Amino acid sequence: MTSAPPAWQDATLALTLMAVDPAGLGGFWLKARSGPVRDRWISALPLALSPRTTRRLHPAISDDQLFGGLDLAATLEAGQTVMTEGVLNGAAANLVLTMAERCPSSLAAKLAIALDHGFHCAVLLDEGCEEERAPEVLTDRVAFHIDLGDLSHRDCPEIVLDHDRIEIARLALPKVFLDPGLIADVTRVALRLGITSLRAPSFALRAARALAAIQRTDHVDESHLSQALTLVYGPRATQIPQDMPEEATAAQDNVNDAERESKQPQSRDLPEELLLQAVAANLPKDLLDRVDLTKARQAAQGSGSGAAKKGNRRGRPKPSQKGQLGSGAQIDLIATLRAAAPWQTIRKTALHAPDRRLQVRASDIRLKRFEEKSDRLLIFAVDASGSAALARLAEAKGAVELLLAEAYARRDHVALIAFRGAGTDLLLPPTRSLVQTKKRLSALPGGGGTPLAAGLEAALQMAEKTRGKGLTPTIVVLTDGRANIALDGSANRSAASEDAKQIARMIRARQTPALVIDTGNRPQKALSDLALDLAAPYLPLPRADAHRVSQAIEAVLD
Numbered sequence: 001m002t003s004a005p006p007a008w009q010d011a012t013l014a015l016t017l018m019a020v021d022p023a024g025l026g027g028f029w030l031k032a033r034s035g036p037v038r039d040r041w042i043s044a045l046p047l048a049l050s051p052r053t054t055r056r057l058h059p060a061i062s063d064d065q066l067f068g069g070l071d072l073a074a075t076l077e078a079g080q081t082v083m084t085e086g087v088l089n090g091a092a093a094n095l096v097l098t099m100a101e102r103c104p105s106s107l108a109a110k111l112a113i114a115l116d117h118g119f120h121c122a123v124l125l126d127e128g129c130e131e132e133r134a135p136e137v138l139t140d141r142v143a144f145h146i147d148l149g150d151l152s153h154r155d156c157p158e159i160v161l162d163h164d165r166i167e168i169a170r171l172a173l174p175k176v177f178l179d180p181g182l183i184a185d186v187t188r189v190a191l192r193l194g195i196t197s198l199r200a201p202s203f204a205l206r207a208a209r210a211l212a213a214i215q216r217t218d219h220v221d222e223s224h225l226s227q228a229l230t231l232v233y234g235p236r237a238t239q240i241p242q243d244m245p246e247e248a249t250a251a252q253d254n255v256n257d258a259e260r261e262s263k264q265p266q267s268r269d270l271p272e273e274l275l276l277q278a279v280a281a282n283l284p285k286d287l288l289d290r291v292d293l294t295k296a297r298q299a300a301q302g303s304g305s306g307a308a309k310k311g312n313r314r315g316r317p318k319p320s321q322k323g324q325l326g327s328g329a330q331i332d333l334i335a336t337l338r339a340a341a342p343w344q345t346i347r348k349t350a351l352h353a354p355d356r357r358l359q360v361r362a363s364d365i366r367l368k369r370f371e372e373k374s375d376r377l378l379i380f381a382v383d384a385s386g387s388a389a390l391a392r393l394a395e396a397k398g399a400v401e402l403l404l405a406e407a408y409a410r411r412d413h414v415a416l417i418a419f420r421g422a423g424t425d426l427l428l429p430p431t432r433s434l435v436q437t438k439k440r441l442s443a444l445p446g447g448g449g450t451p452l453a454a455g456l457e458a459a460l461q462m463a464e465k466t467r468g469k470g471l472t473p474t475i476v477v478l479t480d481g482r483a484n485i486a487l488d489g490s491a492n493r494s495a496a497s498e499d500a501k502q503i504a505r506m507i508r509a510r511q512t513p514a515l516v517i518d519t520g521n522r523p524q525k526a527l528s529d530l531a532l533d534l535a536a537p538y539l540p541l542p543r544a545d546a547h548r549v550s551q552a553i554e555a556v557l558d
Contacts (some may be wrong), residue, residue, distance in 0.1 A: 007148060008156045014144040014231055018121070019048040020169045020210040023092070026115055026204060027122035029100075029134055034127060036153035044159035045094065045123065048166075052121075053086050054094040058110075059102045062324065066110060070360055079354045090113050094119050100138070101128030104403035110134035115141045122296060143203035145235035169213035172263070176209045177219040189229060194238035204232040213521065222274055258444040318369040324362070335366035350394040377413040377430055377471040381459040383519070384418035384425070402550040413471060415462060419455030421448035426458070430466055444479055450493065452483035453499035460503060463512045475507065475514040475534075479557045481524035504533035516540055 004012075018025050032038040046054050057376075063069065068086035088110075089091070096112065097103060114120050115138075122142055124134045132480045139145065148156075207228035208220045215224070217226035321330035321409045322339075340360045347359035418430035456477070463473035486495035507514060514536035518527045531538035 004157055005155050006153060007146075007153055010231055010471065011146045011148060012159050013227075014146060015041070015044060015048050015159065015219055016166065016214060017207050017210040017231075018144070019161065019166045020173060020213055021206055022049050022052065022094070022121045022387075023118045024206045025121070025143040025210070027094075027124070029126060029139045029145045030148065031128075031146065032148035033128045035180040037124070037148050037151050037156050040153065040156055041148065042096075042123075042125075044161065045096075047163070048161055049094050050122070050294040052092050052094050053090075053124050054096060056096045056098060058098055059100075059104060059107060061087075061107065063110075072365070074151065076360055076362065077354075079356065086119070092119050094123060096123045096125065097134075097138075098125050100124035100126045100134035103135050103138065105137075106133065108137045112137045112141055132426075134199065138283065140197050140199055143207060143232055147235070156351050165214065168216070169210065172216070173209060173213045175218060176212045178205060178209060181222070182225060184218070190233060193233055193236070195233060195236050197236075200232055200236055204228050207232055221304075244279075253467045320366040320368055322363070322365070323367040324365060330368040331481050332366045332368045336360070336364050340356065340364040375413055375471050377415065377463075377466050377473045379459045379462055379473055379475045380414065380416045381450070381455040381475060381477045382416065383450060383455070384420035385448050398547075398550075415508065417455060417462070418460070419451050422451060422485055424451070425452050430462075430471070430475075450479070450483050451485035451487075451496070452481075453487050453503050454480060454485070454498060454502060455479075456503040456507065457487070460507050460510070460512070463507075464510065467512075473512055475512060475536075476517065477514065477530075478517045478519055480520035481518060481527035481530070482520075483526070500530060501533050504530055508533065508535045515539065544547070 003009075014028065017027070030038065030041070032041075033394075058064055062073070064086070066086050066088050068084050069083045070087050071084045087095070094499055095114075099112070099269050111122065115122055122138065124138055124142065126134045128134075132367075133139075155258050164419065183201070183205065186197075186204055189200050190196075192205075204225070205220075205228075208224040211224045211228055212218075212220045217224075320335040335358075337358075340358070342360075344359055347353055347361075353359065413430045413432050415426075415430045416423045418427050456475075459475045463475060466473050483496040483500050484491060487499045488495075514531075514534040516531040516534065516536055516538045518524055518538065518540040520527075520540075527540075528538045
């Protein structure tokens with residue numbers, strides 16, 4: 001019979017270490033589809049973490065269920081206050097969060113606070129695809145990140161834990177000695193692997209102590225640290241160590257042992273290098289692809305008027321809906337009374353009906369709903385090259401001022417990027433201040449080549465940065481289309497055109513709305529093709545002025 005895959009062995013070892021120190025290690029982030037492999041691992045969880053109770057949570061759980069509160073249905077039924085006990089207010093528990101990839105930020109924050117108290121531990125069951133993942137605020141607070149997505153149940157034997165050994169390890173854990181000098185080595189290894197969270201070194205040290213306790217030793221040595229770092233750091237690494245080859249097998253490079261021994265093998269740098277090599281030998285082969293995917297994951301859909309966000313606190317009121325109190329929802333009193341009114345006669349004459357003037361049931365509850373639109377950011381990328389630069393910039397300036405004059409009602413921000421010569425100039429960072437805008441745009445540069453690709457790249461970078469701050473960006477390009485400066489700064493028309501197309505496709509891939517305004521004397525086919533690459537409207541305005549530019553933008557985006 002063949003041995004279990006390394007991923008299953010690591011998952012089993014992580015479960016054993018969690019059984020020794022559940023509160024200190026925080027828990028697991030388990031990426032696996034629902035199936036026999038995941039079920040087999042979860043079935044060993046209650047026994048491993050006993051005597052803790054296991055409680056399952058779901059992304060839509062309410063505050064009353066989490067922290068306890070008023071049981072509205074029971075209160076209305078009994079005619080007196082009835083309170084419920086929350087999941088987080090009970091004894092120490094294993095919190096199993098199903099569909100963790102759909103966990104809202106509000107719930108993630110509440111669970112993170114509970115984990116910070118070191119009382120509960122969490123198991124995040126993540127079934128998401130590449131574009132979905134559990135909130136980072138939770139994954140950062142659990143020690144072990146486990147991916148069982150590629151395993152077959154035939155290769156995963158039943159998990160059998162030695163509970164007597166685990167119980168002995170729990171008692172011995174406080175007595176396990178850790179050399180304080182190793183703490184700095186573990187932290188430096190994390191930094192060289194691109195791990196910036198300080199929780200990761202803490203988890204690694206706790207895992208090493210638990211491993212030493214399991215192996216019945218009274219101190220942590222380098223073998224314990226190497227194995228613990230492989231479990232904790234491997235899935236968290238975001239870069240290949242700079243001073244090591246990119247291949248993960250660099251840890252097995254042939255090193256002259258005699259030369260190493262002749263150079264003080266007990267030096268303080270030796271443990272760090274050994275630990276780094278041990279982790280690097282087990283880094284995922286697709287590490288670089290995984291990092292690129294993580295950076296692109298934040299791309300989100302938007303619309304010209306700002307992305308709609310549904311909530312229950314502020315924004316434009318929407319029809320109320322049937323629901324239960326909890327999670328900060330506001331009750332719509334009028335709608336609730338309106339739903340209860342037709343049933344008053346029947347309810348008052350019902351057997352054992354409470355003696356009250358108003359009979360309200362849980363099914364009558366109506367909750368308020370609102371729709372709020374995020375602020376819109378218009379990023380003007382303006383061609384400042386050639387003889388017509390001053391005219392184009394002047395009209396862009398006028399359009400910006402006209403749009404800002406009405407921005408207060410529409411929550412608009414504007415930014416202005418000029419591209420000329422071999423680069424770009426940020427003339428106006430995102431703002432809603434008309435006074436600041438007039439001051440910034442008083443002096444406008446012009447002349448030089450047309451680095452269209454550089455202008456699009458600068459606009460894309462600003463769009464990505466501001467999207468993370470809650471704005472909905474839209475890129476407006478004003479140019480005559482004669483791109484002649486490539487991204488590398490060379491004067492090459494064909495390379496410049498190809499670079500512009502490539503950046504335009506990146507903008508479309510990130511689903512950033514755009515608009516192309518052709519300010520040339522005649523419509524340019526190159527710009528209409530660019531608009532196709534951007535999936536954006538194309539507006540030829542050979543005699544554009546500030547009012548026409550402003551009206552065109554409003555007509556397309558509103």
